[in-house]
Amino acid sequence: TEAELDAIFQQRIEDEQKIEPKDWMPDTYRKNLIRQMSQHAHSEVIGTQPEGNWITRAPSLRRKAVLLAKVQDESGHGLYLYSATETLGVSRSELIAALQDGSAKYASIFNYPAQTWGDMGAIGWLVDGAAIVNQVSLQRTSYGPYARSMVRICKEESFHQRQGYQVMIELAQGSSKQKCLAQDSLNRFYWPALMMFGPHDSESAHSAKSMKWKIKRETNDYLRQKFIDQTVSQIEFLGLEHPDKNLKWNEERGHYDSSELDWDEFYAVINGNGHCNRQRIQHHIKAHEEGTWVREAMAAYKNKHIKAQHVA
């Protein structure tokens, strides 16, 4: 019966066995994974837009080459994740349609504009830094193809994080104008980076189930706290001011206490009303339409080969 299958499935999860595409899984497990993995893929792809905006304006040829490589890596992450999601029986075109019609979300952070070169530093350092904290835990997620894709993605994200931090070091140690640029980017990106971890555990619709199924291995608040704690010394090393004036070490908890986030802003952004939501989706639709001929050419080429094989 369904209940027996459910129990066997849950036991496999408890035993830390990876679930593979052809294994039996509850429909709700499959659906929840498709939701999370596809939103993760969309985030990687939409995430290329704020940084892509600066490729032609990088301050040196070296910086341009590094940024170009980083953006290309992010597109690659999107592709691995779409492929991993397809193993659950959904097609890439369905996933893209859900992104474009607004029914599937992507990380809130990418709806903030990248206004200065300093933002390239802050995004690499804080946004990719927050992504790593989350994704390291996902290397142990229960679905095999997702867990394996995270291994390579984490290695690449860690290179991205370091390139961003290096941009910040150069700015923070530069002229007073450059230091201001670094501080301004830190001030703007710090809070949205904390929001990347999602709502408080008490408000998180999917956490309880996802933790039970080990799709998620750590909760939103646990990972956010980890990121807050690890970022303090990085800000100190840069010699910049911490954006959170209420930040205070709590001896008893062994963690930093910090300000409450602006949850109205968070919900506005995830519900489509952030600074750049419309622009990001319009740009995606335009690029997708412009690429129609490439997809058609690939399909025609494939058909030609199938026909040729048939004749032979």
Ligand code: ACO
């Ligand atoms: N941005 C956009 N949407 C968010 C965010 C966020 N920062 N945080 C939560 N949400 C959405 C959830 O997707 C969910 O929406 P849905 O029901 O329409 O799908 C809703 O808010 C409720 O949140 P939760 O119940 O907490 O959702 P969940 O359990 O999926 O946790 C989290 C959210 C932590 C982002 C999880 O999905 C996750 O770990 N995803 C994989 C990592 C990822 O997507 N990273 C992307 C950014 S990193 C990068 O691309 C560089």
